[in-house]
Amino acid sequence: MRVRIHRGTEEIGGSCVEVEAADGGRVVLDLGRPLDAGWGEPVALPAVSGLTEHDETLLGLLTSHPHLDHYGLAVELPVEVPIYLGSEAARLLDAAAFFSPVSGALRCAGHLVDRMPFELGPFTITPYLVDHSGFDAYSLLIEADGCRLFYTGDFRGHGRKAALFERLLREPPGDIDVLVMEGTHVRADGAHDEVVFETETTLEDRFVEVCERTAGAVVVFGSAQNLDRLVTVYRAAKRAERTCVVDLYGATVAAATRSTIPQPGFDALRVYVPNRQRVRVKESGQFDRVARIRDHRVFPEELAEAPERFLLHVPSSTAAELLRAGVLTARGLAVWSMWDGYLDEPAGVRLRDMLAAAEVDLVHLHTSGHASVADLQRLVTALAPKRVVPIHSEAGDRFTELFAGVDRQPDGVWWEAA
Ligand SMILES: [Zn+2]
Numbered sequence: 001m002r003v004r005i006h007r008g009t010e011e012i013g014g015s016c017v018e019v020e021a022a023d024g025g026r027v028v029l030d031l032g033r034p035l036d037a038g039w040g041e042p043v044a045l046p047a048v049s050g051l052t053e054h055d056e057t058l059l060g061l062l063t064s065h066p067h068l069d070h071y072g073l074a075v076e077l078p079v080e081v082p083i084y085l086g087s088e089a090a091r092l093l094d095a096a097a098f099f100s101p102v103s104g105a106l107r108c109a110g111h112l113v114d115r116m117p118f119e120l121g122p123f124t125i126t127p128y129l130v131d132h133s134g135f136d137a138y139s140l141l142i143e144a145d146g147c148r149l150f151y152t153g154d155f156r157g158h159g160r161k162a163a164l165f166e167r168l169l170r171e172p173p174g175d176i177d178v179l180v181m182e183g184t185h186v187r188a189d190g191a192h193d194e195v196v197f198e199t200e201t202t203l204e205d206r207f208v209e210v211c212e213r214t215a216g217a218v219v220v221f222g223s224a225q226n227l228d229r230l231v232t233v234y235r236a237a238k239r240a241e242r243t244c245v246v247d248l249y250g251a252t253v254a255a256a257t258r259s260t261i262p263q264p265g266f267d268a269l270r271v272y273v274p275n276r277q278r279v280r281v282k283e284s285g286q287f288d289r290v291a292r293i294r295d296h297r298v299f300p301e302e303l304a305e306a307p308e309r310f311l312l313h314v315p316s317s318t319a320a321e322l323l324r325a326g327v328l329t330a331r332g333l334a335v336w337s338m339w340d341g342y343l344d345e346p347a348g349v350r351l352r353d354m355l356a357a358a359e360v361d362l363v364h365l366h367t368s369g370h371a372s373v374a375d376l377q378r379l380v381t382a383l384a385p386k387r388v389v390p391i392h393s394e395a396g397d398r399f400t401e402l403f404a405g406v407d408r409q410p411d412g413v414w415w416e417a418a
């Protein structure tokens with residue numbers, strides 16, 4: 001079995017790994033859009049035979065989870081390639097496509113199911129459901145020709161599904177020849193080496209605290225697709241005796257997934273339809289999208305009348321209309337619940353200026369979607385692979401300082417897995 005990482009050995013995101021068996025059959029693990037590519041900017045497909053013209057030796061594309069930096073280039077392939085993704089991840093992408101021009105639905109040939117092996121030509125593939133900020137995310141065990149490769153995808157050990165990580169450590173697949181491991185928090189300057197990330201559970205406590213000390217609305221700006229965070233915010237709202245308000249996009253995505261995720265119909269959960277989403281519905285003529293949530297809908301007037309009764313989880317693009325409507329006031333609080341680097345980008349700077357002008361405080365409540373260095377080390381110890389190959393890191397060169405058996409490989413070059 002041989003392997004070629006097309007993208008990801010020098011950067012976080014854009015991951016793409018091609019694996020070839022002795023008989024020439026191949027699978028591709030992830031086909032991500034680089035994070036540094038602008039919206040709408042065309043990105044060339046990696047040089048994998050079968051992506052731009054039919055090649056029957058390409059047996060499948062396995063997408064680990066529904067984050068753009070892992071599936072983004074798979075949305076509009078010029079030829080049909082059998083794509084595999086978790087079933088809930090696929091439903092999430094279907095639901096998101098209407099609202100988010102950068103999201104896209106994938107036509108799936110099959111679905112990844114936790115610890116259910118399946119075969120593609122000479123390959124046996126076993127997905128392992130993992131804890132990550134992306135929903136329905138998997139690590140993948142790829143076996144062929146007596147060789148075993150474990151690709152982590154993106155994962156963490158401190159989220160709402162941390163038990164999955166502990167189970168993997170307790171019951172690791174044995175005899176791993178190569179571990180292709182993400183290293184988002186392996187940084188060139190080592191700044192994250194010792195960092196212990198807050199769990200979603202302690203984050204929930206902090207959301208409760210801010211609700212209790214805020215006299216107005218608490219408005220959380222987050223990602224509609226980070227369902228772990230939605231659970232955290234909803235639970236905090238319940239504890240603080242506030243009604244949780246989500247936008248139509250968030251409500252639609254949540255309703256597309258499993259019934260345990262807070263969604264319309266849940267106690268003390270209401271749906272706000274921001275201007276931009278209302279226009280989108282109107283232009284598309286898909287009024288059933290709004291009709292479906294009619295019983296749970298909340299309008300700005302009701303929010304503005306008693307803002308202290310509400311905790312909102314909405315996109316940051318709603319800030320201006322919430323300020324204008326008197327929902328978010330100087331008595332309220334804005335919470336940034338995503339990576340804080342976005343606040344330094346032009347849209348983030350505009351948001352900060354807008355909130356400052358309205359004298360609304362902004363705090364940052366967030367925890368990483370990726371494993372700490374300590375958890376990466378625990379995984380390497382548990383799997384005890386013959387080799388560790390870095391991916392999804394800006395500092396693959398530093399892996400040798402942190403893990404045993406590191407074999408650094410460059411982008412675009414074939415190497416033997418065993
Ligand atoms: Zn990623």
Ligand SMILES: [Zn+2]
Binds near residue numbers: 065067132134154
């Ligand atoms: Zn991810």
